[in-house]
Amino acid sequence: MAFLKQWLLMSFLLMGFNLAVHSKRNFKCPSGCSCSKDTIICVGTTAIPRTIPTDINSLSMVNGSIAELTEGLFVLMPSLQLLLLNSNSLTTIKDDAFSGLSRLEYLFIEGNKIETITKYALRGLRDLTHLSLANNGMTFLPRDLFFDLDSLLELDLRGNSFQCNCETRWLMVWLKNTNATASDVLCSGPGDMKGKKLNDLPLPPGECISTDFIRHQAIPIQSMSADIFSSKEDIYVAMAAPYSNSCVVMEWDHIEMNFRKFDNITGKSVVGCKSVVIEDHVLILVTQLFGGSHIYKFEAGQNKFTMFQTIELFNISKPNDIEVFQMDGDWYFVIVDSSKAGISTLYKWMDQPERNETGFFSYQFLHEWFRDTDAEFVQLDGKSYLILSSRSQAPVIYLWNKSTLKFMPHGEVPMVDEVLAVQAFRVGGSDTYLALTCYIGDSRVLKWSSKQFTEVQALPSRGAMLLQPFAFGERHYLALGSDFSFTQIFLWDAESQSFVKFKDIYVQSPRSFTVVNTDTRTFIFSSSFKGKSMVFEHVIVDLSL
16 A cells, blocks of 8 residues: 555654654663654564553564464553554464554554454454455455444455355445445455456345254154144144054144153054044054054043044055045045055045944055055146055056046156155146155156156165155255265255255154244154154254354
8 A cells, every 4th residue: 555655664764763762761672673752663573562662653563473363462552553464474363353452543464374363353443444454365254344443444355365155245245335445355266256346246135045954852762754743733743663662642842842742652563653634533543563553533532542443454464654645625545565465555534424434444455566665645737646666666656547536557667676765746836856765776856747757866875764855945855864874965956956965964764854844943853763853943044144
């Protein structure tokens, strides 16, 4: 700066004039420094001088080896109006580094190698009018660094390597609104931003908003599934807990903001708990490996679930999944049979009390002899489909025939075998996808297009037990979980039309991820087959903070 050069020249010219006055004072000029009545200039020193007169108003330190500015270094220099710290190999400026300098007007820190400058480094400099942080190689500045600088007139940030991303968004906003004159700030990256002026780069709304999953509650129940349902504004989860031979029902506590135990439906080797609310009937379907499978109904008078119906199993030997859905106003569910000689079976809700027929009754036998693993109901192009995955062949697609009122074989999902689970989901309101969980090889994402499913993405997933889609608003996720590693969370990227790795979370042997929406907060509930079931809160994160 021209001002700085003129000031240094005048300081040296006046040095001789002030020498006589200086010699009269009881003060020894620090080694490596030249001193006058109110000025000290140090060259090549290694530390900030401590013992200087309190009425010194100008301190310049250049070409030294001062690496760090810590709190209170200048507290004994209350009269300083100018401080120059150029070319000192300075790397760190900590909070309150300039405390006590309430009269400081000019601060020059140039030609250093600053790696860290903390948020409150400039706190208290309310009279500062000129600030230069030029040529320090800085890549970002902490949010609100200039908050206390009420009197600032001129700011120089040239010669730095700012990354014009979310971390510098606050600086962009500040530059647009400040009354101070600021030098142009050029972006060093990312690639598409390089060379552009930070002041001229509007970021789209939401560009710097992300999310995270924060551990909220650990529930000491090992479970194979977790089904969330609501009744009379209350939120419940039904958990299939085979190790305790029960279906555990938990209720959301709106005061404590966590789940607490509500009821325990005792059974024998429970492998599935699925809820369905039909008018005033709040039901839980409980499938078991032994002792039959049953439907329990909530009785308000007893405030618990009681036996309502025994499910007709016929040829079901090893139930593996329950899929509940409504179609054309009628309620159905499918019990998937994973035994070699079993038959996956469709059940339909009948409500004819005059004939003593209120409950679910077997309606159609589906897939025979194929060790089915999962079922998924999906509506596509105005038609209803049922997809059954299997350990022994490609997933089979059934189409609902409105004439016969039965599901008819329609085709299969090609090029993939031994699918553990199939989940349908939508992205963008119209596009329908399938998430296929494969224990061996890659799990896959398929898209419905031209009346068939086509693979759009493969996710390496050896040992995977689930590929679970879920969404919060417009943010769509996939959870890829196994018994041998962390659960990988993928986030949908609209630009690439694919899922990208977002983060890892730890759940021991996860079996499901289910969204929980409360009045003010959102969560994901994960069942665990070998450890504690976990609840994670889905939180909004401002990356520009």
